[in-house]
Amino acid sequence: xxxxxxxxxxxxxxxxxxxxxxxxxxxxxxxxxxxxxxxxxxxxxxxxxxxxxxxxxxxxxxxxxxxxxxxxxxxxxxxxxxxxxxxxxxxxxxxxxxxxxxxxxxxxxxxxxxxxxxxxxxxxxxxxxxxxxxxxxxxxxxxxxxxxxxxxxxxxxxxxxxxxxxxxxxxxxxxxxxxxxxxxxxxxxxxxxxxxxxxxxxxxxxxxxxxxxxxxxxxxxx
Numbered sequence: 001x002x003x004x005x006x007x008x009x010x011x012x013x014x015x016x017x018x019x020x021x022x023x024x025x026x027x028x029x030x031x032x033x034x035x036x037x038x039x040x041x042x043x044x045x046x047x048x049x050x051x052x053x054x055x056x057x058x059x060x061x062x063x064x065x066x067x068x069x070x071x072x073x074x075x076x077x078x079x080x081x082x083x084x085x086x087x088x089x090x091x092x093x094x095x096x097x098x099x100x101x102x103x104x105x106x107x108x109x110x111x112x113x114x115x116x117x118x119x120x121x122x123x124x125x126x127x128x129x130x131x132x133x134x135x136x137x138x139x140x141x142x143x144x145x146x147x148x149x150x151x152x153x154x155x156x157x158x159x160x161x162x163x164x165x166x167x168x169x170x171x172x173x174x175x176x177x178x179x180x181x182x183x184x185x186x187x188x189x190x191x192x193x194x195x196x197x198x199x200x201x202x203x204x205x206x207x208x209x210x211x212x213x214x215x216x217x218x219x220x221x222x
Contacts, residue, residue: 050084051087054080054083054084054087054089055089057076057079057080057083057084057089058080058089058092058093060076061073061076061077061080061093061096064076065096065099065100070100070103070104073096073100074097074100076093077093077094077096077097077100078093078097080092080093081093081094081097086122088121088122088123088126091117091120091121091123091126091130092126094113094114094116094117094130095113095114095117095126095129095130095133097110097113098110098111098112098113098114098130098133101113102137107137107140107141108141110137111134111137111138114130114131114133114134114137115130115134116130117129117130118130118131118134118150124156124157125157127156128155128156128157128160131150131151132151132160132163132164132167134147134150135147135148135150135151135167135168135171136167136170138150138171139167139170139171139174142174144171144172144174144175145171145175147167147168147170147171147174148168148171148172151164151167151168151171158191161188161191162188162189162191162192162198162202163188164188165184165185165187165188165191166184166185166188166198166202166205168184169181169182169183169184169185169188169205172184173209178209181205181209182206182209185202185205185206185209186206188202189202189203189206
């Protein structure tokens, strides 16, 4: 309240003294604030540009795969993995590398990229896809026990539950465990769309085992 009674000259003089004593700190605070704003905006712009670059390279990778240009596709995929590590594009590139290895008959080499996505991806859908592909790969390699271990713990998402049961059933069938396979196929059928193509395939697998498919449960109309 005392400042209200200072003369205009006294107020000016007080302001001068305050600036003289604290001016350097005020300037530093303004400079730091401006630097933070600039740095944040630069980070955001850089992050967006990086995402656009990754998307462009991934589109080029997809085109190379579609044209069956394997060496080009592998080179681009490896670059995406190295340059954009930790991004969904790097995960997708790893899945593409695994696919290229399988197409070339290098099944054992496909396991590495799939395992990396399965354990390291931040995207639960990609983790599930990689896990299922790795399990199928292990079954094809004659390693059904490894496949069952890979699938241990179940799906990260309800949307993948049916496929997990199905692949686990395939692994058990490879072990000659017919009853176990049938149980897994029934569980897969229960978790799937009862009218979809997946359900028809599951019913066929159960039929091939000589086991009747699980009855479809319908809700009574009130």
